[in-house]
Amino acid sequence: xxxxxxxxxxxxxxxxxxxxxxxxxxxxxxxxxxxxxxxxxxxxxxxxxxxxxxxxxxxxxxxxxxxxxxxxxxxxxxxxxxxxxxxxxxxxxxxxxxxxxxxxxxxxxxxxxxxxxxxxxxxxxxxxxxxxxxxxxxxxxxxxxxxxxxxxxxxxxxxxxxxxxxxxxxxxxxxxxxxxxxxxxxxxxxxxxxxxxxxxxxxxxxxxxxxxxxxxxxxxxxxxxxxxxxxxxxxxxxxxxxxxxxxxxxxxxxxxxxxxxxxxxxxxxxxxxxxxxxxxxxxxxxxxxxxxx
Amino acid sequence: xxxxxxxxxxxxxxxxxxxxxxxxxxxxxxxxxxxxxxxxxxxxxxxxxxxxxxxxxxxxxxxxxxxxxxxxxxxxxxxxxxxxxxxxxxxxxxxxxxxxxxxxxxxxxxxxxxxxxxxxxxxxxxxxxxxxxxxxxxxxxxxxxxxxxxxxxxxxxxxxxxxxxxxxxxxxxxxxxxxxxxxxxxxxxxxxxxxxxxxxxxxxxxxxxxxxxxxxxxxxxxxxxxxxxxxxxxxxxxxxxxxxxxxxxxxxxxxxxxxxxxxxxxxxxxxxxxxxxxxxxxxxxxxxxxxxxxxxxxxxxxxxxxxxxxxxxxxxxxxxxxxxxxxxxxxxxxxxxxxxxxxxxxxxxxxxxxxxxxxxxxxxxxxxxxxxxxxxxxxxxxxxxxxxxxxxxxxxxxxxxxxxxxxxxxxxxxxxxxxxxxxxxxxxxxxxxxxxxxxxxxxxxxxx
Numbered sequence: 001x002x003x004x005x006x007x008x009x010x011x012x013x014x015x016x017x018x019x020x021x022x023x024x025x026x027x028x029x030x031x032x033x034x035x036x037x038x039x040x041x042x043x044x045x046x047x048x049x050x051x052x053x054x055x056x057x058x059x060x061x062x063x064x065x066x067x068x069x070x071x072x073x074x075x076x077x078x079x080x081x082x083x084x085x086x087x088x089x090x091x092x093x094x095x096x097x098x099x100x101x102x103x104x105x106x107x108x109x110x111x112x113x114x115x116x117x118x119x120x121x122x123x124x125x126x127x128x129x130x131x132x133x134x135x136x137x138x139x140x141x142x143x144x145x146x147x148x149x150x151x152x153x154x155x156x157x158x159x160x161x162x163x164x165x166x167x168x169x170x171x172x173x174x175x176x177x178x179x180x181x182x183x184x185x186x187x188x189x190x191x192x193x194x195x196x197x198x199x200x201x202x203x204x205x206x207x208x209x210x211x212x213x214x215x216x217x218x219x220x221x222x223x224x225x226x227x228x229x230x231x232x233x234x235x236x237x238x239x240x241x242x243x244x245x246x247x248x249x250x251x252x253x254x255x256x257x258x259x260x261x262x263x264x265x266x267x268x269x270x271x272x273x274x275x276x277x278x279x280x281x282x283x284x285x286x287x288x289x290x291x292x293x
Numbered sequence: 294x295x296x297x298x299x300x301x302x303x304x305x306x307x308x309x310x311x312x313x314x315x316x317x318x319x320x321x322x323x324x325x326x327x328x329x330x331x332x333x334x335x336x337x338x339x340x341x342x343x344x345x346x347x348x349x350x351x352x353x354x355x356x357x358x359x360x361x362x363x364x365x366x367x368x369x370x371x372x373x374x375x376x377x378x379x380x381x382x383x384x385x386x387x388x389x390x391x392x393x394x395x396x397x398x399x400x401x402x403x404x405x406x407x408x409x410x411x412x413x414x415x416x417x418x419x420x421x422x423x424x425x426x427x428x429x430x431x432x433x434x435x436x437x438x439x440x441x442x443x444x445x446x447x448x449x450x451x452x453x454x455x456x457x458x459x460x461x462x463x464x465x466x467x468x469x470x471x472x473x474x475x476x477x478x479x480x481x482x483x484x485x486x487x488x489x490x491x492x493x494x495x496x497x498x499x500x501x502x503x504x505x506x507x508x509x510x511x512x513x514x515x516x517x518x519x520x521x522x523x524x525x526x527x528x529x530x531x532x533x534x535x536x537x538x539x540x541x542x543x544x545x546x547x548x549x550x551x552x553x554x555x556x557x558x559x560x561x562x563x564x565x566x567x568x569x570x571x572x573x574x575x576x577x578x579x580x581x582x583x584x585x586x587x588x589x590x591x592x593x594x595x596x597x598x599x600x601x602x603x604x605x606x607x608x609x610x611x612x613x614x615x616x617x618x619x620x621x622x623x624x625x626x627x628x629x630x631x632x633x634x635x636x637x638x639x640x641x642x643x644x645x646x647x648x649x650x651x652x653x654x655x656x657x658x659x660x661x662x663x664x665x666x667x668x669x670x671x672x673x674x675x676x677x678x679x680x681x682x683x684x685x686x687x688x689x690x691x692x693x694x695x696x697x698x699x700x701x702x703x704x705x706x707x708x709x710x711x712x713x714x715x716x717x718x719x720x721x722x723x724x725x726x727x728x729x730x731x732x733x734x735x736x737x738x739x740x741x
Contacts, residue, residue, distance in 0.1 A: 003521050010513035017511070107332065115336030116607065117537075117563045126571060128547050135520070137513075137545040209541065210510050211567020214334040215534040218508045253514035257504070263478040265514065266506035 002133035007250050013140035015246020016147045017209070020202040021223040022230065022238040023150065024195045029232045031167045031191040033091060034083070037098040040220030041105035042196060044212075046071055047203030048109050051118040051212045064200070071196030074105075079189040087184075106217060118212040122204060143205045147239065150201060154194070154235050163190050171233065225273035231286025240284055245269045323360065323630060323641045324393035325350065325367045326386035328401060333373035335533065337563045338615050342401070343369075344604035345619025348597050349589075351604075353627055356596050360630050361639040366390065372405070379405030380412075387416050396633070396647035397421050397626050403481045406439070411726075413438040418644035419651055421629075423622050424449075424557040424580050428484060431712070432719035433652060433677045434730035438644075440651050440680045442625055443671065444557065444580035447715065448684040450474075450485035451706035453528050453554045453578050454492050456688050459704070468497035473524035475515060475539060477532045478504035485530060485556075487718075488711055495710065509535025516542040530556040536564035537572075544571035554578055554688070561614040565691045573693040578686040578704065580671065581621055583696040585612030588665030589620070614689075614696065621670050628664075629654050652677050671703050677733045684708045 021043060028036040049070055053063035082097050126139040158164035169177040170187055178184060206216055222245065230241025252268040282288045327346065330339035350365045359365065368390065370382035379402060389395050398418050400406040403425040410427065413420045419438045420426070428447045430439035444452075457472065458464045474489060476482035486502060493500035501522060503515050509531060516539075519527065527548065529539055536559040543550055551574035555564065560577025568575070585594070590612055597603050598611060610616050633642045633650030642650065656666075656673040664670075675682040685703035689696040723730050 003517070006520075007514060007517045010517055014511045014513050110332060110336065114607070115332065115340060117337045117567050119567045119569050121569055126541055126545050126569075128545050135547065139545065140513075206510075210534050210538045213337060213534060213567065215508050215510060218334075218534075219510060222511075249511075250514040250517070254518055263504035263506040265511075266478070 004251075006134040006136075007254050008247055009134055009136055010140075011247040011250025012243050013137065013144050013246070014250065015226075015242040015244065016144040016239070017140070017202075017205065017242075018219065018222045018226050018245060019230075019239045019242025020143075020147050020150070020198070020205060021219050022226040022242060023147075023154070023235055024198040024202065025223060025227055026230075026232060026235055026238050027154070027191055027195045027198060030171050030235075032083070032094075032170075032188055034094045034098060035091070035232070036195070037095060037220070038078075038102035038105055039195065039199065039223070040217040041102040041109070042071070042074070042199035043203040043206065043219065044214065044216040045074070045105050045109045045203075046196065046200040047120065047207035047212045047216055048113045048118075050200070050204060051120050051207065052113045054120075055118065067200055068197060071200055072193040075192030075196045076189045079185060079192055083188060084185060102217070106214070110214070115214065118207075120204065120207040120212050122208045124208070126209075139209065143209075146201065146205060150198065151235055151239055154198075157194070158235075163187065167191060222269060225269040227283070228273035229276045229283055231283030233287045234283070234285030237283055237285030245272065248272055321363060321641050322366045322391075322393055323363045324390040324395060325365055325626070326382070326390075326395055326398065327367050327369045328372050328379055328382040328386070328399070328405075329369045330372050330374040330401070332371065333375070335374040338561065339374065339401070340607075341605065341610040341613055341615035342619040342622075344610070345616040345621075346399070346623040347604040347619075348593050348602075349620050349623035349627070351597050351602055352593050355602075356592070360627055361634050363630075363634070363639060363641060365627075366393070372402075374402055376402070376404045376408050380408055383409055383412065387418055393641045394643040396630050396642040396644060397651070399622055399626070400426075407480075410436065410439055416644065417648070419648045421622065421626060421651070423618065423625065425481070429715055429719040429722055431679060431681045431715050432730075433680045434733070435719040435723040435728055436680065437731060438648060440675070442651075442673070442675065442681060443621070443683045444686055445681050445684070446481075446484040446556075447488040447711050448681065448706035448708065449556050449578060449686060450488045450528070451492060451708075451711060452684075452686045452704045453556070454489075454496070454498075455706065456554065456576075456578060456700060456704045457526050458496075459700075464496055470498040470526070471501060471522065471524040472498050472526050472528060473501040473503055473519060473522060474528045474530060475503045475505060475512075475519070476530040477509065477535055478506050479532075481532065481558075482530055485528075487714070489528075491710070491714060492707070495707075505531070505535055505539070507535075508533055510538055512538055512542045516546040516548065519543070519548055520546045525552065527553045528556065529553050529559045531559040531564070535559075537567040540565065540568035540572050540575055544568075550574045551576065551690070557581075557686070560689060562610075562696070563615065570693060572691050575691045576699070577689050577691075577696075579614060579689060580683070580686050581614050581618040582669060582687045582698055583612060583614045583617055583689060584669075584698070587617075587669040588667070589624070589669065590617075590665075592665055593620075617669065621666075624664060624666055624670055625654070625656075625673070628656060628660075651675055651680075654682070677731065681708075 024039040050067040124142045128135045129138045166182045226241040230237030249265040253265045257264045329343045354364045372378040406422045406426045421440045423443045426441045428445040430436035430441045489500045555577035560579045565572045629650040633646045637646045654675045661667045671683040673682040684706045688700035690699045
């Protein structure tokens with residue numbers, strides 16, 4: 001039983017890490033209806049910038065601030081150069097634009113900062129912690145706490161600030177929001193900037209976990225089923241989706257993998273996502289589209 | 294008529310006089326195409342590897358004046374380590390350059406080497422795959438143009454088991470041990486399952502196989518299983534991000550890192566550095582020992598690196614596992630061309646002649662000493678029936694900052710045990726593909 005609990009807890013904690021990346025997708029989709037495929041590239045760019053700066057002896061906090069400034073600049077540039085000219089285009093067009101953007105960000109980041117693998121030490125010891133009969137990772141616990149704090153901060157941002165309320169208004173009905181004087185370009189830039197901040201947090205935690213390297217972009221592969229299950233418009237949904245994907249993946253890998261003679265976690269999360277799509281197309285917490293016909 | 298003949302002779306003489314200075318000014322060069330990967334997910338391994346190749350070629354050209362006077366020229370084609378781009382580069386470059394043929398092609402990737410197996414036979418261009426590639430290609434009767442030189446995956450598995458045997462006090466002490474292989478769930482990762490099953494049956498240890506799906510950036514489930522099974526040793530066959538994540542996850546589940554032996558592609562600085570301090574003590578078996586202290590590296594440092602002519606941008610990688618892997622590939626290629634020149638003349642070598650050079654390559658202790666590669670390259674003797682030629686690795690241990698060689702010289706594999714099974718599998722491949730294996734005598738006669 002303790003082995004099952006340990007597998008479950010490990011999976012849940014891994015799921016929180018995937019949710020961190022998924023939150024970046026949710027933010028942009030919620031505000032602009034754009035599925036930003038470049039979120040993985042933003043995670044890589046943020047982590048690579050941070051580690052490059054710390055390797056040049058910048059203090060931790062200053063490297064964080066400079067990276068954040070770069071991510072905000074990138075966000076504003078994306079809004080100006082890519083999104084604004086494509087306003088009112090179809091969702092597929094916007095998706096393809098972000099797909100192209102992801103390659104551009106990855107390429108330029110590697111060109112400027114190199115392709116080497118970097119160690120990123122956040123000062124969190126990654127040693128086992130015994131909680132009764134089960135053993136957990138201290139680092140994963142800290143990562144889960146960070147994700148929790150981020151969700152609370154983002155929820156407060158959306159509920160309590162003027163920009164947050166305006167963003168919700170834009171997400172609900174862009175035309176109505178525009179008619180009452182909400183300036184869409186500023187809001188889009190703001191939400192891309194927040195997504196850049198989320199990418200920085202995710203990049204630091206994932207980078208510390210596996211090293212800062214190109215494969216950071218691959219974490220989006222697991223964020224997609226998280227989004228499908230949790231819903232594309234809910235931050236809390238991203239966390240719940242992450243927990244479901246993490247736990248299901250770990251349990252399937254341990255108990256189903258040996259029966260099938262191979263690893264299953266490459267596709268099991270997607271199987272789960274497809275099942276959710278059939279039963280609940282908008283995900284657990286996503287907003288169901290209601291149209292007058 | 295005689296006037297016409299005289300006129301023609303005069304024209305021919307004039308033409309030869311005009312052409313002669315050009316030919317003298319431009320001696321024949323040996324083309325060597327390089328299908329590099331300097332961008333993309335695996336650029337961090339590609340950049341130092343190709344620097345090792347290019348620095349050695351520059352050393353040969355500048356210090357030795359080429360291979361017996363034939364200088365090397367090369368072109369790069371970016372593959373991003375993708376199979377389709379690797380095949381495209383091969384097709385683009387296989388025709389040679391300026392009349393100089395391709396003597397050897399380095400695919401630099403297990404999937405692309407498998408994709409090129411049959412094309413290389415049709416084009417008569419030998420593929421040299423050091424530390425990767427199809428293990429059955431050791432049998433050159435069935436795979437005439439594939440050379441799994443140095444250390445096949447089967448040898449890698451066997452040497453790792455033999456190193457464990459050394460640590461526990463002999464092969465008889467392997468009985469009852471649990472050895473878990475944590476592998477990249479891909480054809481490359483599964484390649485060692487057959488030899489490990491045979492070795493487990495032979496020596497009586499328990500062989501446990503645990504797959505990790507690509508890319509391997511979360512392994513909590515796999516290491517929870519390790520914690521449950523409690524193996525004595527873990528053999529880690531990763532690729533890319535899988536290795537540092539495995540080391541970190543092992544540490545946080547409490548598995549001793551100094552009882553993990555990484556395979557060839559889990560044994561570079563790039564694999565273990567991101568794991569940070571918990572990687573201290575991690576072991577890896579490799580045919581590419583890391584160090585700057587080998588004689589040839591000292592020569593390259595003086596002649597190329599210190600003069601600012603190195604292909605390396607980040608000199609921290611000089612003497613690293615990946616840099617040395619490129620250097621070793623280049624040494625083997627140059628020596629195969631040299632061997633072929635001894636048979637066919639000191640001129641650019643064709644692919645078919647390159648095959649002959651590889652199948653007659655002998656790198657004994659004396660030759661390795663002369664090159665300055667003693668200890669860096671294991672002694673090799675290739676033949677038609679043996680495209681591997683070596684089959685040994687050295688064990689490295691990470692001290693937190695660099696690798697240290699901890700094995701007592703080269704750890705040999707049980708080739709006498711594995712070869713019959715390898716030949717059996719090669720014969721099965723030949724049957725499946727309708728290939729008539731070369732006989733050793735007829736192949737030798739054809740080369741005369």
